[in-house]
Amino acid sequence: MLEQLPEAIARRLEGYQAEPISMGMSGAGVYRLRQPGATGLILKVQPQSDDPDPGFRLASEAEKMRWLSAWVPVPQVLEFCQQDGSEYMLMSEVAGRSGAEDWPSEERARVVVAIAEALKRLHSIPVEQCPFDQRLETKIAQARRRTELGLVNLEDFDERWQGKSAEELLEVLLETRPADEDWVVCHGDYCLPNVLLEQGKLSGLVDLGRAGIADRYQDLALMTRSLTSDLNPQFGEGWDRVFLEAYGIPQPDWERIEFYRLLDEFF
Incomplete structure (x- = not known):
């Protein structure tokens, strides 16, 4: 996949060695690039997509990272290119370890608190200044369209929904839709692999x-699930409540959490 890079990216990568990164579920090919004496880089490559879900389009991600960089630490987008049906995004490598790594037991509480503090920082960005819409009207339209196109991965459903069709799940989603929304600027896929920490921050x-x-x-639901998932055995039962307490919601709306986890089944 790295043989025919766009010229603008190939020029920047002369002398670098590429190492595939397998952690995460973005669907893109992700590579760490290293060269002695040079700052590390990250390259994401994936096919151009018409998927209604913006999470499958690097063009969307590049635009959002450039905007978010004024508010929170994110990788710097160095190049974005499209060529021969693929998208390429070259970024700076962010120092630190992801929340999904195997943390020593004595550090786990500090890690979870830092993840909650990071989310509070993101959610404090003024909503009126954010140009990107992922409110329920938009997300449900994306879910409906992905259902119509047969893009929903039925095999990836949580255990309670196994055996259901996407159409059946969409009916449940519409029936359980909350009457209101508490709008903030959300990450959209706030789970342990997507948060990097260094020196406790x-x-x-x-x-x-x-x-x-x-x-x-949207973010609270996915992080609490991530913290109690079998994919992250270093955490587990009870860590969701530690996170919610640190975020500032010791008594969350669990029905709303379940709704947003159900919504995520479509993406």
Whole structure:
């Protein structure tokens, strides 16, 4: 995939060695690039897509990262190119470790608090200044269109929804839609691999293609699930409540959390 790079990117990568990165579920090919004495780089490559979900379009992610860089630490977009049906985004490498790494037991509480503090910082960005819409009207339209196009991955459904069709799940989604939304600037896929920490503080947010204005529970729902998922055994039961307490919602709306987890099944 790295043999025929766009010229603008190939020029920047002369002398660099590429190493694939497997962590994360973005769907893109992700490569760490290193050269002695030079700052590390990250390259994401994926096919151009007409998917209604902006998380599958690097053009969308590049635009959002450039905007977010004024507010929170994110990778610097160095080049974005489209060539021969593929998208290429070259970024600076952010220092730090992801929340999904195996943290020593004595550090885990500090890590979860830092992740909550990072989210509060993101959610404090003035909504009226954000140009990206991921409110329910938009997200449900995306979910409906992905259902119509057969793009929803049924095999990836949580256990409680296994055996259901996307159409059946869409009916449940519409029936349980909250009556209101508490809008903030959301990450859109706020889970452990997408938060980088250094010295106990946020060093960078990544995988930002779904960022935009949405209910804060969009992010709360996915991080609490991530903290209790089998994919992250260093955490587990009870860490969701530590996170919510640190965020400032010790008594969350669990029905709203379940709704936003259900919404995520379509993406």
